[in-house]
Amino acid sequence: MRTSIATVCLMGTLDQKLVAAKEAGFDGVEIFEPDLIASPKSPEEIRARAQELGLSLDLYQPFRDFEGVGPDLLEQNLRRAAAKFSLMNRLGIETMLLCSNVATARSGDEQLAAAQLRELGVLAERFGVRVAYEALAWGKFVDDYEQAARIVRLADHPRIGVCLDSFHILSKGHDPQAIETIPAAKIFFVQLADAPILSMDVLSWSRHHRLFPGEGGFDLAAFMGHLVRTGYDGPVSLEIFNDTFRQSDPRATAIDARRSLRLLEDETLTWLGGSSGGRTEQMSARPLPAVEPPADINYVELRTGAIDDMRLLLEQLGFSSHGRHRSKSVELWSQGAARVVLGRPEPNQPPPTVAGIGLSVRNPATAFQRAIDLFATEIHRPEGPGDEPLVGVRAPDGSEVFFGREGETAPRWVREFGEPSNRGTGLIERVDHINLAQPWQHFDAGVLFFHSVLDLRSQPSMEVAAPVGLVRSQVLRAADGVVRIALNLVPSGANEDAILPQHIAFASSDVLALAREARERGFHPLDIPANYYDDIEARYDVHPELLNELKKLNVMYDRDETGEFLHFYTHPIGTVFLEVVERRDGYEGYGALNAPVRLAAQYQQRRATREVPA
Known part of the structure; x- marks a missing residue:
């Protein structure tokens, strides 16, 4: 062609x-x-x-x-x-x-x-x-x-x-x-x-x-x-x-x-049915390597200058530290199948915060070749003696996507870190979804990248009102819904007051139990205004006992025709924050009506922090 x-x-x-x-x-x-x-x-x-x-x-x-x-x-x-x-x-x-x-x-x-x-x-x-x-x-x-x-x-x-x-x-x-x-x-x-x-x-x-x-x-x-x-x-x-x-x-x-x-x-x-040949066809066309659908998100890499604050937050949520990598300046934290690789920003480069995503696929070599055929840039990962080879490419926003082999209870690269300090509570099971902030010039390119390379399918886009402007959000998900990546378009002209909508959401088997345990370990969730819970009571007729617990723990709530959604947020650390979610009875959404409340709460928290006298 x-x-x-x-x-x-x-x-x-x-x-x-x-x-x-x-x-x-x-x-x-x-x-x-x-x-x-x-x-x-x-x-x-x-x-x-x-x-x-x-x-x-x-x-x-x-x-x-x-x-x-x-x-x-x-x-x-x-x-x-x-x-x-x-x-x-x-x-x-x-x-x-x-x-x-x-x-x-x-x-x-x-x-x-x-x-x-x-x-x-x-x-x-x-x-x-x-x-x-x-x-x-x-x-x-x-x-x-x-x-x-x-x-x-x-x-x-x-x-x-x-x-x-x-x-x-x-x-x-x-x-x-x-x-x-x-x-x-x-x-x-x-x-x-x-x-x-x-x-x-x-x-x-x-x-x-x-x-x-x-x-x-x-x-x-x-x-x-x-x-x-x-x-x-x-x-x-x-x-x-x-x-x-x-x-x-x-x-x-x-x-x-x-x-x-x-x-x-x-x-x-x-x-055309797999061939460009036929009765009248002349245009040549080449197939791409087959799509390797991601089975799960096996790790997320965070880069932050406030690394001590992030360590403390992960401990409060029940994550276990594996310590530093044997040859690289990163460390591993895990709970269940949720893994966070934590490091500092690269010198002289603006930190992407969520710097990389590891995906489990059946055939990493095929997934990598498809990405290269789609004009992605290869990332050369330095490997020490005995390190697991990983293949990866760079997404349009500069973040990294690496492919590992699915079907392993613990990926082999985990052995390159130490043993976990403790086994944790196990209330967090895996990564539910990742929310990536996209600069205005990379948003559409990001949608195309994840669709073309991984066959993640776009869900209907939406706009969320925030104190800094409208935030456009586009969710892409695998056919089975296990891998979900949301791309959020940073409002044009966003200034230092803007909270970038970038975070990692972890799936939990019991959000309320985790919120209680985290509080006992000194965790302070993002404060949600009382007006929100008054609205929840009127909208859903939530049982008073549940409503009181939601309010006490700053846990948000949503419901649709299939099930319920409970979730809470951490305070931002730099330009990243964490979320813990519990999906009940097949709920597939993201609590969209709660997003403006969360964005407003983060905005107020950032302004209050900045106004505190030194």
């Missing part, structure tokens, strides 16, 4: 965008006209630079408001087109994108549009270029790809074809199956974009909320499957209008973009 990306997807100068596309492994780029106009380099220099990088220049775009106009305006439009065709010759680009008219068309007569496109085709032939006609979702008269294909067929000129754009097709709810009725020779270009499913005007949706494949809600595997069946073998390009991407590091964005296409290539093969 020939891959391409529109320069509009990336931040920076045109040269920076070309370099980022090349480093991410794209075959070519679309030149977005404003990028060319703003460039100090001549078209010939841009052409030479692309050749130097080994990139093809696949498309010049966009050309607007051509067809359906009166004779005088048509003459002006042909003059404009001739100037652009001449420019394309200088750039060495053979195909121009023509968007359906949104402003100047005065007639929706398809015969008129076809006749005018035929005149454009005659002009294009003089310059040796082609025109790919695209139906914009908000086109004045042409907003349907089947209609655009029909007009191209009526135009009947070898230099006139269609451009298929997944956003314009799927945002309008059009069925992509009819793509198979378009001759491959008439499909001149293909643009891909995903998007969240939103209820808003399609122009704003398109201009600000497009996403890379796999980050939104469109069925792009089906779209691609129908395309492959036509026999199309030209470029498959990403055209993403997204405010975040255009403010982010272009290299990181380009890698995320390339990852999305690699995943889509694999998903398209699955949709």
Whole structure:
């Protein structure tokens, strides 16, 4: 599959965008006209630079408001087109994108549009270029790809074809199956974009909320499957209008973009039944190594400068210390199957707090190779004599993901630490979920990373009100629900008052018993206001005895149609805090209605701490 990306997807100068596309492994780029106009380099220099990088220049775009106009305006439009065709010759680009008219068309007569496109085709032939006609979702008269294909067929000129754009097709709810009725020779270009499913005007949706494949809600595997069946073998390009991407590091964005296409290539093969071969298929596609679904979270690594405070907190919750690693500056704490590797931040690096996650999989080598094939960066773990080999990659936010072998009661790497100081209470069983704060530029990339590498599936996203703004939360979970990772988007402009929504939640068999025992060991939970418990009593009619215990222990409560949820929080240590949860009778949620109360309590606690005189 020939891959391409529109320069509009990336931040920076045109040269920076070309370099980022090349480093991410794209075959070519679309030149977005404003990028060319703003460039100090001549078209010939841009052409030479692309050749130097080994990139093809696949498309010049966009050309607007051509067809359906009166004779005088048509003459002006042909003059404009001739100037652009001449420019394309200088750039060495053979195909121009023509968007359906949104402003100047005065007639929706398809015969008129076809006749005018035929005149454009005659002009294009003089310059040796082609025109790919695209139906914009908000086109004045042409907003349907089947209609655009029909007009191209009526135009009947070898230099006139269609451009298929997944956003314009799927945002309008059009069925992509009819793509198979378009001759491959008439499909001149293909643009891909995903998007969240939103209820808003399609122009704003398109201009600000497009996403890379796999980050939104469109069925792009089906779209691609129908395309492959036509026999199309030209470029498959990403055209993403997204405010975040255009403010982010272009290299990181380009890698995320390339990852999305690699995943889509694999998903398209699955949709086609495991092979890109067939009656008319020509586009080559490669499968990824099989997904290795994580069986559990076998450890979480925390990095904090307040390491003594974290040790004390873990002791109060009943964790046992195994001591320091025999060759590394980290230590291990455990209770049940919950393990915390504790260390200090790396020098001269901002601490990610939750620095790493260890996952148990059936075949670590396969999981690792899938991640590498999806353009993740390998992490080389220093190994001392007798250390268990672990393979890992880096997530977009800089945290580490390591793969270990499932089926072991205690992973072999645990032996590299000492024996536990005591066996603890055993009231904590395992890690229930991890909540990772994501900088604004890494949120969508994080969703795609965990989905593509581990096949964690996105749950409906939600926004939680906090004193510092709205916190967007996206939970990804394994099919069996054992591994759950929540990504929280840090509010834009968050200042030092913001509590980063980053924490580890441990599953307990008896939260109330653990809260009582922890208190006996000196633990002070996050204070929950009395108003919250008044609301709980009114909302759920909780038994007075249980309600009093919840209030006394600062334990929060939720209930749904299946079961109950009890949980409490610790005070933050730096930018991390811990949570202990108990799920009763199949409860699957996270106490979403409690999150604003927790965020407000943390905010108040931080401000009160800062205002205490030294």
